[in-house]
Amino acid sequence: MVLSRALTPPADPDTPEPAPPARERTPASRRLDRILPAVVLLAIAGFALLGIGSPLLGQSTFAATDEMVGSAPYSEVPEFASVRPTNNYLDDTWDSALPNTIVFADELREGHIAAWNPYSAGGVPLGATPNYALGSPLTLPFYALPGWFAPGIVKLLEIIVAVGGMYLFLRRLRIGAAPALLGGLVFASSAFMVVWTGWPQTRVAAFIPAVFWAVELIVQRARPRDAAVLALALAAMIFGGFPAVTGYTVATGAVYLVVRLLATHGRRWRRSLGGLALAAGGVAGGVVLTAVQLLPWVAFMSTAYVEGRGQEPDAHLSMASLVTVIAPWALGSTNPYGSVYWYLPVNLVESMSYLGAAALVLVVTAVAMARRGRAALPQGAWVFFVASTVVWLVLIYGGGFPLKVAQSLPYLFSDNFVGRARCVLGFLLAVLAALGLELLLRRRAASPAPAPSPAGKRRPWALAWVTLVCGAVAVAGVVALRDARHAAYLADRPTGGSLRTGEVTRELAVGIVLLLLALACAAALWWQGGRGGKLRLVAAVLLPLLVAGQALSFVVPYWPRSDKSTFYPVTDAHEYLREHLGPDRFAGMYEAMTRSAESALELRSATGHAFVDRRYGELIRSPSGGANFASTHVAVGGGLSAIASPTLDRMSVRYGVSSLAGPVPGTPRPAPTTTGLTTLAPDTPVTRPVPGTGPIRAVVLTPVETRRWEPTDRIEAVLLDETGRPVAQTDRRIGRTAANQPLYIPLAAEDVAAGARLSVRITVHAGQGLQLHAAGDGAAVGAVGTAQDGLKLAFVGTAAIFERTRALPRVRWAGTAVVEPDGARRLDLLRSGTLTGDQVVLEQRPTSAGGGSADVRITADGTDATEVSVTARGSGYLVLADPIQSGWTATVDGRPATLLKADHAFVAVAIPDGAHTVRFTYSSTAGRAGGWLSLAAALAVAGVLVAGAVRDRRRRALRSSGPGSLPSVS
Structure with missing residues (x-):
């Protein structure tokens, strides 16, 4: 009972x-x-x-940005040199979740619901x-x-x-x-x-x-x-x-x-x-x-590009x-x-x-x-x-x-x-x-x-x-x-x-x-x-x-409590990109800006951490045939060696960013034949000749021991011309040296006059000396010279920034079209370097003749819309190098226009002769239908809840008024 x-x-x-x-x-x-x-x-x-602790008092931040500042360019900032995160398993939180939330929140405070993030991995859905x-x-x-x-x-x-x-x-x-x-x-x-x-x-x-x-x-x-x-x-x-x-x-x-x-x-x-x-x-x-x-x-x-997520019966926890x-x-x-x-x-x-x-x-x-x-x-x-x-x-x-x-x-x-x-x-x-x-x-x-069980039968x-x-x-x-x-x-x-x-x-x-x-x-x-x-x-x-x-x-020990100064700080590398990048993109290359953290600073990146459109994923990995790419970690295929790829030109990658510890592309200039060992004593400048003549992109030393140096240990290089005048300077962390492997010190010295004889003054700022291979009576110094690769080492500070001089604008005019319906051949064509800047690769033969030229000017460039003013002299194509083949629409002078699939992952619009305004908008049919459905559902749920509350109130009123107040059923 x-x-x-x-x-x-x-x-x-x-x-x-x-x-x-x-x-x-x-x-x-x-x-x-x-x-x-x-x-x-x-x-x-x-x-x-x-x-949670001190973040609730505003004394620190409950974000793992202390791990973020351990990578370039932040790691080169002296105040972050000694930051040691207690948890380096929280990568995705600061490189994807937080930056996207910050972008959306910033837009929302300005009265705009951002459905699209144009700053990460070429552009991805946001709201x-x-x-x-x-x-x-x-x-x-x-x-x-x-x-x-x-x-x-x-x-x-x-x-x-x-x-x-x-x-x-x-x-x-x-x-x-x-x-x-x-x-x-x-x-x-x-x-x-x-x-x-x-x-x-x-x-x-x-x-x-x-x-x-x-x-x-x-x-x-x-x-x-x-x-x-x-x-x-x-x-x-x-x-x-x-x-x-x-x-x-x-x-x-x-x-x-x-x-x-x-x-x-x-x-x-x-x-x-x-x-x-x-x-x-x-x-x-x-x-x-x-x-x-x-x-x-x-x-x-x-x-979307989704691969490698299939599961097997042995994929379980130990x-x-x-x-x-x-x-x-x-x-x-x-x-x-x-x-x-x-x-x-x-x-x-x-x-x-x-x-x-x-x-x-x-x-x-x-x-x-x-x-x-x-x-x-x-x-x-x-x-x-x-x-x-x-x-x-x-x-x-x-x-x-x-x-x-x-x-x-x-x-x-x-x-x-x-x-x-x-x-x-x-x-x-x-x-x-x-x-x-x-x-x-x-x-x-x-x-x-x-209840007692009979005869104790249940107890056994x-x-x-x-x-x-x-x-x-x-x-x-x-x-x-x-x-x-x-x-x-x-x-x-x-x-x-x-x-x-x-x-x-x-x-x-x-x-x-x-x-x-x-x-x-x-x-x-x-x-x-x-x-x-x-x-x-x-x-x-x-x-x-x-x-x-x-x-x-x-x-x-697990939850983060980072110093507030680590929360998406702005370095000189970020400032350089802000000043020079414009509407185009950069690509994080070697251990620098390879993720989506820069979304928080509204810098457009070709790389990042996000689900991306499949065609964009195929395009960015094509220089190496798929290396260095995962479904949600979008990196340039081939790493730093692919920085000069023509594919990146079509993706509007204006700059490539590398950590100062990365290899420097260019023409190697080996050091003189080594004759022994030498040690660069702490805080003792040593001046050595640089092989060849200017201009150069880096000097190269060869350590003789493998070791991890203290975070505050640094090496400084000042490039001097024949008169002893400084023409470039770099101060970088030593980081980790490997025996008999090159130690690169990039220098922004591509504007040095051709034929100039150069020397470098090297100073080690560390607790002990740096042992190197020697040539003659001093350190053996090699160099990396310039090359005809479409690159220019434009900036060296907390990162090395290479300008890609052949990159096409993100919004450009193409007078002629090349038709290639096959995807594999299309990718081969884009990375071949045979296309001109006036050409666009389409998948089907266009109806317009093309052949014209035009002046193109971006008049608005937000999260969910890009507006372009075009003055065309003859017909042709306006190309937008954004992966917006799905979910986006285009208008020309307010009238709907067809988005043509262009350069494998991007779009183009056929433009006739004359002055026109072209607008690209993230406004999918699915989004509009979903909005109306959500609104209807919200009203229905609210109606059900209100009706139930009213019904309960009436019942309580009837109970409180007593049986005599109940309506008659006769």
Whole structure:
């Protein structure tokens, strides 16, 4: 009877299902009920505020820009020389997620919703895609706060949403306030929610509990507004980008819905079908709400360059990574300067499996106490959470045949690494942890004892189940430890040491101590039962403190706290590009500006970190046939050796940017024959002749030792003419030298008169001398001279900037067209160098004759539109070297014009004789349709919610007025 009453839906649909009736509570138990929720709230606040730390006070930024300034050109700035990031796993956050958000926020503050980012990788969708979480509610701080301050507030909001959603969901499951809050803390501090911080991924995963809460509302109340709540929660996830997290959530939530409906309604199929229909409506509502981004995203991704994302059954996490469940740093840290760096083949962001020692004890408690767990939760819930946890554990860590079956399904498993499903696994484990604490707190004091089983028949089965659960956990722990020690041994073997195996032992020892302490607390709560007392109070209070304390030991070394000066600073290299680049592009070449960080400074780059149009990807990688290119990391194929490629001319790459440590293209001028060794003493200038005559691009030294120099160690070179007058100067970090390998010192000396005799004055500013190969009585100095390669070393400061003198303008006139329908031959033609600047390569024969000339002037050049004034003398083609073949439209004098596919990845418009205004606009049919659908869905959801609120208000008014006021039914 007690269990039956506990599972009966509540009479008032606005209140959660009631908890099972409790026994009379002692004063000590009532005191615990008052104290424990406050303690858990304090633990959550401590985790959030101390974990994020100084960025919340404006003293630093919660962005990994301290890693960014370790690469050129920032690394050459003296104030950044000694910056050592503690986490170099956060690349994508500062090189893609943040710059795109900054561009969108800047445009939004000027009253413009930027659908397109023209600054990264030739040009990519921005507001028209959910990839950057620009529509997520959790991104709102970026639109109201300074960019450097917003990330910390975003993380705080993530924690609040994750904890709040867990609280609402668990309370619906009849879990007490304190365990529900603790479940939120466990989820917010679980591996996925910590290690993916800074990416959009955690902004998606933070809403997982809200989705399950909405599903449970549908099961319990089955009202249209519950479907609206589900639509809003799901829309928040979709707007956050990274659809795999949403997919894992929907798949798991769908199973949960079916289990709960069948368990609750049994053979009342109409009620179950009604619940399914409401949930389907909620999912459809969430999708339609986000159509404004989803439809353009689907259209773009159908033409995007996506390769190498297929999955195999052996692509899963190692069992060794399970040791990080209770010892997060057992397998190494994120700090490359620390004693032990992460060494599993799968990187830390993908492998980390942290849950916490105390949380693990509570999870095992919830699973082991099967009978009490089933009674404590609504029908079917306990079975679902245990079974789904086991399934996800097998898929994520076991792989094999089950994963192969899952990968046969379209998209979700076939194109995404299964380890990312830790987002849902962390949620499931957090629910079980909350249940474990609930069962310990209910012991004798808060819940009725299970009905006695006849003749004690159930007890052997209960003991067998507890033994099975504990045995399975123990076996998994032993296997994980074995694999972890083996991985550490393999990593230690090249050095013959035991550094990593020792670290595994030390870190795991700490985790085991915390595990034993949590076990002691759980045992005290269980065996004290209804007797209350100080021991029970201390044990209950200590468990959330253990959860928060160990979580802090995990997040404090991981989460970034960078100096505000590192937040997208402007160097002399950036200033040079700002002054000279104009509407054209640069390309990051050798360890400098190769990503999308410069988007934040609104500098157009041919390279970057983004999904790009397939044809653009093919074009930029064509100089080397595909080398140095990945689906989302867009680099020039062939690296620095391809800087002179004619393909880049057609892409309007006006400048190539290289770090000062990179090789310098040009004509080598070897040093005189070496006769021995010499040392450049610290702070002692040495002047040596330069081979050949001016102009030159670099001088070259040859070190005799391999070593990594201190960040502040520098070498200065001053180029002198025959009169001793300085004509060029470079001061660069020494960085790393390799024995018998050239050390380049680029010099902007291409304007030196031909035939001029040059010398170089070299000074080492370091704690010790630089040993070099010698020629005669001093250092052997080689050089790199100029070449007929269309390059000019125009600037040397914090980076070396090569002007590409043959580059075509981004907006240009082509009088004649060359037709080549075959893609491979077209790429060969573009990189052949045989085309003239007056020619454009089209895929089909044009209708206009061409042959004219024109004056072209850009009159407007924003994120989503480019306007050009053309004065043509005869017909021809206006070419725009942007990858806008999809999603863009063109008009000539206000009338629609056909966008011709030009130069493989770009566009052209046929222009007749005369003066014309041509406008290119990002305005796709998918985007317009999606906008109207989203608006309609938003109005529908709002209508459902308002109607439900009005209906509830009327019902309350009728109840308060008494039975006599009810309308007559006669």
